[in-house]
Amino acid sequence: MKNYLLPILLCIFLVSCKKDSAPEPEFFVNEDPATFEEIGSIDIGDVGAAEITAFDPATNRLFVVNNGTVNKIDVIDFKDPQHMVVINSINMAPYGGAVNSVAVYGGKLAAAIESVDKQANGKVAVFKTDDLSEVKVINVGALPDMITYSPDGKYILTANEGEPNTTYTNDPAGTISIISVADNYSVNTIDFAGYVGQKADLMAKGFRIFGVGNDFVKDIEPEYITISADSKTAWVTLQENNGIAKIDIAAKSITNIFPLGFKDYNAAGNEIDPSDKDDKFALAKWPVKGIYMPDAIVVLEQNGIPYLFTANEGDAREYTALTEVKRVKDITLNTTAFPNAATLRTDAQLGRLNITTTLGAKADGTFEALYSLGARSFSVWNGSTGNQVFDSKNELDIKVNAANAYDDARSDDKSVEPEGITIGKIGNKQVAFVGMERADAVAVYDVTDATKPAFLQLLKCGDAPEGVLIIPAKNSPTKKSLLLVSSENDGVIKVYTPKTI
Structure with missing residues (x-):
């Protein structure tokens, strides 16, 4: 009897093992990514509210940065995106000053919090998403501006901007903090000292070091982070410096700095409208360069290549000790480089355009080249080489104007000002979402x-x-993909979803 039963039991065991080891089928909803529509909205404050959001699928809660009247993280019940409700908040006063960014993984909320003294080291505070109890507080670098978990949840990274005080008497180093979650949240904070010897070469390729004192380590200001799917590599935008840093997470080291160079507004397809006093949207070629200076960054890996998508916002340094921006009409153009200088300096042409005074000037103080902040676009870069493989040129301006949403009052500065970017799989397509601060x-x-x-x-x-967030259909309370857009000037969070096919 036993001889007959053993083979049968063995077969049952093997079938069971095969069944247990089989991968779960991928959750799929056939959605049309060209059909997103608003389905919900909530207003949680005014200026400074609703900057960045993070979603926890375990509790169906949204966690929202709110530095409006009080520095806090608002907790929103997101079970029904059409009827969102603020149910709680976490006060940041015990941890420092403003909270700048939040991220969620595995039932834990991580928050990047600057010190009351912005030049002092900041903190990362970790909370449980269900009862909001504190898990851990970790010291990081000065002014942690963005925080993210690695896809495997093993690391938390922060981009510590390290801005100077207004007199530049205290300018902390720009750093990246790498926190090992499994190792009791141990932290390594790394700076750019290892690249001081490459300063001249980097600057020749468009990297910017121009703060008071020109201190390489202190001048670098990390802004935003994205991490590869295998959780091994991070890329960090260095916005004011016009570059991207590549990070080996396990080795806790910076492995490369990619200078991003400049965009030629005198090239076909790159035409801009540089005047806010012409009362019209008028694209034309101009002898001006754009400095990419990206804010948000996200990686999409295809065919073994990490493609980095950047929102090329641009940002100026404006301090008592250093103000880099002037209008073209307030500088002197070199007449050899610009034979039509007098005409260019009129308000209807380039006179109103804001440019940096840190580039393009000759020894005699005249300008032989003009560099404006940002690139009025989003770009795609090869994350292995730093080479640009795509730029949207002036398409964002054109599409916004066609929708009657273009603000001509911003033509002299950074135009539609692309700031946020994220990517998600909608149906069977990879889709990017580019938030534009001045086009709303x-x-x-x-x-x-x-x-x-x-x-x-x-x-x-x-x-x-400010924030653009995709919740994939498999994690969504509606079981459809959701796009969340949080806006810092009015405290409004809007939710969009696509139609199914």
Whole structure:
């Protein structure tokens, strides 16, 4: 009897093992990424509210940075995105000053919090998402501006901007903190001292070091982080410096700095409208360079290549001890470089355009080249080489203007000002969402081929969108993909979803 039963039991055991080891089928909803529509909205304050959001699928809660009247993280019940409700908040007063960013993984909320003294080291505070109890507080570098978990949840990274005080008497180093979650949240904070010897070469390629004292380590200001799917590599935008740093997470080291160079507004497809006094949207070629200076960054890996998508916002340093921006009409153009200097300096042409005074000047104080802040676009870069493989040129301006959302009052500065960017899989396509601070809109692009993004639609949102977040259908309370856009000037969070096919 036993001889007959053993083979049967063995077969049952083997079938059971095979069944247990089989991968779960991928959750799929056939959605059309060109059909996003608003389905919900909530207002949680005014200026400074609703900057960045993070979602916890375990509790169906949103965690929202709110530095409006009180520095806090608001907790929103997100079970029904059409009827969101603020149910609690976490006061940041015990931890420092303003909270700048939040991230969620595995039932834990991590928050990046600057010190009351912005030049002092900041903190990362970790809380449980269910009862909001404190898990750990970790010291990081000065002014942690963005925080993220690695995809495997083993690390928390912060980009510590290290801005100077207004007199430049205290300028902390820009750093990146790498926190090992499993190792009781141990932290390594790294700076850029190892690249001091490459300063001249980097600057020759468009990297910027221009603060008071020109101190390489102190002048670098990390802004935003993205991490590879295997959780081994991070890329960090260095916005004011016009570069991207590459990080080996396990080795806790910076492995490369990619200078981003400049954009030529005198080239076909890059035409801009540089005047806010012409009462019209008028794109034309101009003898001006754009400095990419990206804010947000996100990685999309295809065919073994990490493609880095950046929102090329631009940002000026404006301090008592250093103000880099002037209008073209307030500088002297070199007449050899600009034979038509007098005409260019009129308000209807380049006179109103804001440019940096840190580039393009000759020894005699005249300018032989003009560099404006930002690139009025989003770009795609090869994350292994730093080479640009795509730029949206002036398409964002064109699409926003076609939607009657273009603000001509911003033409002299950074135009639509792309600031936030994220990517998610919608249906069977990879889709990028580009938040534009001055257009109060989000551009939606099909990036299934990362080297050839294709415009799909434009979504109007709140005032000055800061955060763009995709909740994949498998984690969504509606079991459909959700786009969340949080806006810092009016405290409004809007939720969008696509139609199913």
